[in-house]
Amino acid sequence: MSDAQKSDPGLYDYAPYRGRPKIKWQDGKTCAVWVAPNLEYYELDPAVNPYRKSWPKPHPDVVGYSHRDHANRVSHWRMAEMMTKHGFPGSVSLSVALCDHIPEVVEDANQRGWEFFSHGIYNTRYSYGMDEAQERAIIEDSITTVERATGQRIRGWLAPALTHTPRTLDLLAEYGMDYTCDLYHDDQPTDVKVKSGQLTAIPYSLEVNDHYGFFIYNMSPRDYADTLIRQYDRLAEEGAQSGTVMCIPLHSYLIGQPHRIGPFEAVLEHIAADGRAWITKAGDIVDAFRKQAGGVL
Template sequence: MKTDPGYYDYWPYHDRPKITWPNGAKVAFWVAPNIEFYELDPPANPHRKAWPGPYPSIAGYGIRDYGNRVGHMRQMKLLEKYGIRGSISLSTALCDHHPEIIELCKERDWEFFSHGIYNTRYTYGMSAEQEREMIRDSIETIYKHTGQKCAGYLAPALSHSDDTIDLFAEVGTELFGDDAGFYTCDLFHDDQPTPIHTRSGKKFVSIPYSLEMNDTIAYVVNKVEPRQYGKMIKANFDRLLEEGAESGTIMCIPTHNYQVSCPHRMKAFEEALEYITGHSDVWVTTGREIASHFIENQYDTAVADIAAKQGGMKK
């Protein structure tokens, strides 16, 4: 019986080697807009229903379509106002369904990372080979439509399997070498980058992608009001900024263009963005840039420190 996921070792938050961000920043700040495509009538998955009610789920589909028609434009304009380049958690089928969105994001130099093909087709029940092909398809689609070598992965609808990380690392290497497939957003366990075990031995990291700051979790699961969500974002940032004075931290806001971009929710979100970007000691960046910086500058030191601490605990 497994007692933990096995992707990483226990590594106490205190007394780690200091993480330094560019220009002495205390916090690496990134926004991850989930730009997704939900099929009205997807293939049935025996492990999970795509829609809570019977087909056709016009209400569920409609608000998500609103996100791609209206909400994306509203959020993109807001992020641009505060100098934030989005790191898109992309349902890659969007490249075919809404290529105009892809072009707008390319023009603004946003990052594209894989969130599977459709957010209504899950990893649950797939064989390893089926999942490998889904990951390969998504990476190749991103490259075809954007020219970017996909660096990161978030499983569609968070339907992560025991093979996901290894498959993503391997497929990225097969297609593009070490320029692709080197970070995951699927683990949610830290406020700093974490070295991750892969069977290929590839340098691979987990980058904090906060479910607590995720607008869907806030609004749908925890029933938080917009004003309170804005306060939560600021409080989260304040704490990470304080701790970042000792060693660099990461703050991520995962968004959905059919959640935070609704008119009545935008003001609180904008006030939070204005507050965060108003600090001079914040690195406003992308998921790929965070992962690359850590791998290039601190990965080996982190691995050595983890090994030393594990050895000390075993004595």
């Protein structure tokens, strides 16, 4: 075995894009579209993680904290109302501590019929360096806290600030999670190899994540909206051969700013009017995938 083969973690089987078993979405739709609002809570002065800084500036970073706090005071409502207006439910990447710090935001999302999955406790606390007991405690806390606040049992996971340990995926499956958003390798759902249970990787795009669009790629609001439309149009076209998935990951303190929400509304209008989109939630996509060909690609 070569060194390159040894370095492959073996999280999923290789399958070329063409020649896979065909995925069919309901009513002949070609692209399953789900919107993932990140409802987050950032600590002003978080505990120091030796592997990564929470804020680029010395703590307390009042500027970074207050910028993100705009989400829970103003821009969540602006974003959520726009999504509801055009028939887009949310599948919420939730900083579970928000249930206790600002329950009004969680309750609003729950009243809208949105689905919740865990994004860790705080987005300023990372999985790097955690032992197994600590990681189990976060998963258990996420399950019990979200169920207490919303009545829902979470089915999915997006690691806090996209941080992991080598055991994360196995633990998620052990605790009965159905899907992970932490693998970015495909435009269709895939099975993840875990020690027990079953775990599905649902496409969650970094390429069209508003954080990447505005912070990494320095897009204007119109550029970002055009990117989303081009992403959707291509996936909907290819999905006629085998159903594709488009995720729109959002942070309301970014997309919900007054100067950005207008171009974003044009995206929602375009997708809703196109006719090829199955506009749904993450759990529904995973369920539909698993019913086809035993959920194996």
